[in-house]
Amino acid sequence: MAVVLQQNSDTMATTTEPPVAKRLTKEQILKTHNAHLKKQENMPSTAPRPVKQPVMTEAYPASTKSIRDVEIIPLNSLQVESHHLNKGIIVKVVSPPFVGAGAVSIVQDSFGNVEKLSIYNQNDSSILSAVPEGCIVAVKEPYYKHNGGGDGDYIIAVDHPSDVILLRFTDPIIPESLRVGPLLKTAEEWKNAGDTAFLGKDFPTAVFCYSEAIEASEDEKFNAPIYTKRAGTNLVLGRYDAAKADSLASRTNGPGDWKAYYNAGRAAYGLCQYEESKEFLEKALELNSSNNVIRKEYDRCLARLKEQETGEYDFSGMLASLSPTNVHLDRASFLRNTRVAESPLHGKGLFATTELKAGEIVFVEKATLMPNQYEPSRASAALYALTVRQLCDNPSLAKDVLQMYDGGYERSGLEGTIVDGVPVLDVFLIEAIRQKNCFSSPLSTVEDTKPRSPEGRMAKGLWIRAAAMNHACVANTMRSFVGDLLISRATRDIKEGEELFHQYVPVKSLPDLRNQRYKDSWGFECACALCSVEKTSPEANRNKRKELLAQIEKICNKKVPGREIIPDATIRTVDRLAKQLEDAHETELYDGLPRLTLIYSSNWLVGAHRGRKNWGKVIRYGIKVLRNFGFRVPSDESEVWDPRGIYAAQDNKTLMTLHVVTALRRLGEAYGALGQKELAERCVEAAEFGYLLVTGFKNSLTDLD
Structure with a gap:
């Protein structure tokens, strides 16, 4: 998905104001909203979707509570410029969404109060990215703010994706006056609706319908193929955690389980869990040894495991395969020459686990997250958006990404924890991690060195192992890029156990200028041999x-x-x-x-x-x-x-x-x-x-x- 940077101009206030005396009427709100929807109809479908990138000075924490553990309040008790701790709202969507940097919908509570709700940072794989009319959503600890219009123009802004929950129609927490009952009555009807949505390529709706079908049925034989359908749909959406769980849930202990193991293997592969993928695919082959599709996937997995073990790559072939629309290489990381440990310099560092000669590969790492966006004005926003959305879709990624250095951001300690079925994600923490850890990457360093290479064409990405390395102006390694692979080589002979360093940014000639950059960006002063001497x-x-x-x-x-x-x-x-x-x-x-x-x-x-x-x-x-x-x-x-x-x-x-x-x-x-x-x-x-x-x-x- 193409994105453009849109800075957030909202302001946060820590003081509590009395309830708002004047609000727009339902008719006024809908009139303005409908006018925006008219404009949306005329917008080109290929227009880049904006991203509301956090402003760190306006940070507020993501809710760590379940919707069942907060006090549900009416919309008319929301206070302006306030983050309503220990409170929540349950509302019905009563309009189609206007989709921009967020998805803006008109919502109504059980008392008939109406307000605007803007949901940011949801992936296109989620219904919450554009909530259909009639759905019921819950917002935990909502933030209510001026919307920038005239008097009485306010909005409920949901920055953290885990702060909003799509409720099932039969959820007992829904107030009686908002209950409409299930739109469809039987599991069979929900299954058919899911099939229709899938054929129409409306994959988020298909997942929702298949989920309702499973909830409506207690027949394991009926549910097994529905799990298979939902697993396949989640694979299409890149929701590999869910696809793996669904695949394993679809097993019936019969010969047809080859498909369950095959899909689980594909899901594990998508998460770069190649050992686990191999195990699943081997089980699939045991049940269906003549299936060439399984064999092809298995061979692909073995190739990744070989790269992971040996560090042998066809770099020239990978370079030839690259194009501006094909930058994500199907390759594994080679990390066995390094380990992460406490650094005597500061924090964590990366250390050699073997003796390395000048020119040898230190490690090769596939990006955990790197959008295909090489426009400098959009690259940072694209990486931020991709990180948030991937952590929503694949919570298993959160463990490694959220442990990265954040520059001192105040954490709750519950980030990544599953609450109400989704991982707690604080977008301000994610942006802090992005700022401190991302690398700028050309399509390939080879092309970037050529005299006629276009300047400034850099993507942004997160490479977790590389981010663990400390900086030195006179480093002992050097990094380069081929697509989304980062290659680190030794620039001199390195001893086993020696700490590894690279340059965070090109080194300036004057020590005061380069160290000012390090202080401003990462909060440290370089202590390498050169900087230490130049201070004297x-x-x-x-x-x-x-x-x-x-x-x-x-x-x-x-x-x-x-x-x-x-x-x-x-x-x-x-x-x-x-x-x-x-x-x-x-x-x-x-x-x-x-x-x-x-x-x-x-x-x-x-x-x-x-x-x-x-x-x-x-x-x-x-x-x-x-x-x-x-x-x-x-x-x-x-x-x-x-x-x-x-x-x-x-x-x-x-x-x-x-x-x-x-x-x-x-x-x-x-x-x-x-x-x-x-x-x-x-x-x-x-x-x-x-x-x-x-x-x-x-x-x-x-x-x-």
């Missing part, structure tokens, strides 16, 4: 480096190598300033560490001298580029060295980027031009290895041309 550098030196960098950037931004031949005078000026900047780095502090403020000038000088085919100086400044990223290189460009060895040292404190790959390519070009063929080839090999680290798997360097 005298303030006068830090200021001098900042001033010199600003001067260099001002000159270099006006003259870009590759677009023009750079004048000698400009090169000399930049060279002189770069030397001053280098001298401003304390030798004893920066030994073996990156000098980030020097990277820009050394890269620029490589390009400037390459444009003049001054190969000796290309080599000089190419080596400086590597040194400034923290790699151990010759102090003299005439010294014999092997560039392939720059990655392996376990004490490396380097910063790996695409610029390192480019510098190695330029060095290879320069050595080749000077007739040093063997050294040129070694530079190319080192560049290819670096490109593997950057992109996640082996790719041709010609992609960078």
